Amino acid sequence: MSRVAIVTGGTRGIGEAISLALRDMGYTVAANYGGNDAKAQAFTEATGIAAFKWDVGDHQACLDGCAAVADALGPVDIVVNNAGITRDGVLAKMSFDDWNEVMRINLGGCFNMAKATFGGMRERGWGRIVNIGSINGQAGQYGQVNYAAAKSGIHGFTKALAQEGAKVGVTVNAIAPGYVDTDMVAAVPAPVLEKIVAKIPVGRLGQAHEIARGVAFFCSEDGGFVTGSTLSINGGQHMY
Ligand code: CAA
Numbered sequence: 137m138s139r140v141a142i143v144t145g146g147t148r149g150i151g152e153a154i155s156l157a158l159r160d161m162g163y164t165v166a167a168n169y170g171g172n173d174a175k176a177q178a179f180t181e182a183t184g185i186a187a188f189k190w191d192v193g194d195h196q197a198c199l200d201g202c203a204a205v206a207d208a209l210g211p212v213d214i215v216v217n218n219a220g221i222t223r224d225g226v227l228a229k230m231s232f233d234d235w236n237e238v239m240r241i242n243l244g245g246c247f248n249m250a251k252a253t254f255g256g257m258r259e260r261g262w263g264r265i266v267n268i269g270s271i272n273g274q275a276g277q278y279g280q281v282n283y284a285a286a287k288s289g290i291h292g293f294t295k296a297l298a299q300e301g302a303k304v305g306v307t308v309n310a311i312a313p314g315y316v317d318t319d320m321v322a323a324v325p326a327p328v329l330e331k332i333v334a335k336i337p338v339g340r341l342g343q344a345h346e347i348a349r350g351v352a353f354f355c356s357e358d359g360g361f362v363t364g365s366t367l368s369i370n371g372g373q374h375m376y
Contacts, residue, residue, distance in 0.1 A: 145219030298364030314370025
């Protein structure tokens with residue numbers, strides 16, 4: 137039977153490319169989404185991939201959502217924590233709500249999804265969790281104390297859970313994308329974005345499928361010896 141994968145934020149942007157890449161590997165994919173019903177419906181019509189709506193920042197909604205996926209498609213073997221938001225602004229202008237929403241969804245979502253699925257993976261002795269971090273969680277970014285903190289937290293979360301998963305067949309890894317051509321990056325004011333792109337050695341934004349390729353590797357059968365690892369895919373913008 138085909139392995140079942142959930143991709144959060146899986147109907148748009150980088151998540152859409154990940155859903156397609158995992159489907160092309162022969163996995164049965166459930167694409168979670170949080171709000172855009174019209175886009176999710178169009179995605180399912182175009183790809184045949186089922187879409188499931190819930191808020192990854194809501195703990196109970198994750199437990200219920202993952203149970204619904206398991207009922208519909210089978211036990212969940214793979215989780216890609218991709219869903220994320222930005223609420224950019226300098227600290228002086230950032231509200232507590234801007235801080236809290238980014239932490240709740242971007243970092244809390246990883247915890248909620250792991251709580252819902254890690255136990256089953258452990259019992260079956262096989263699992264793959266891939267968390268989408270960010271270059272801005274590694275290097276920081278002006279105007280993103282919330283996002284950089286959440287993404288940095290994702291990198292720590294990954295390494296900690298990898299230690300728990302190692303002896304039970306569950307790998308936990310992270311991707312740190314740089315600036316990728318998505319709606320999220322398009323929301324950065326054009327003059328600011330121009331300056332950022334000028335600092336990318338490869339000389340362009342990344343493409344969503346270039347991130348998905350890395351996720352696919354972590355999720356493969358052959359990836360069993362890779363855990364606690366972070367793969368940077370950023371056009372050379374941050375080397376360390
Ligand atoms: N370093 C130092 N100073 C900077 C700076 C930087 N990187 N960026 C801006 N400034 C300075 C400006 O020069 C300006 O200085 P003066 O007042 O002396 O002229 C001051 O900060 C204010 O800048 P803005 O006019 O841009 O201020 P603002 O309040 O209108 O906007 C901001 C602030 C919202 C943070 C805006 O600069 C911005 O959107 N920056 C981009 C943030 C970013 O990169 N977000 C990434 C989103 S995509 C993503 O997150 C995906 C991923 O994982 C990569």
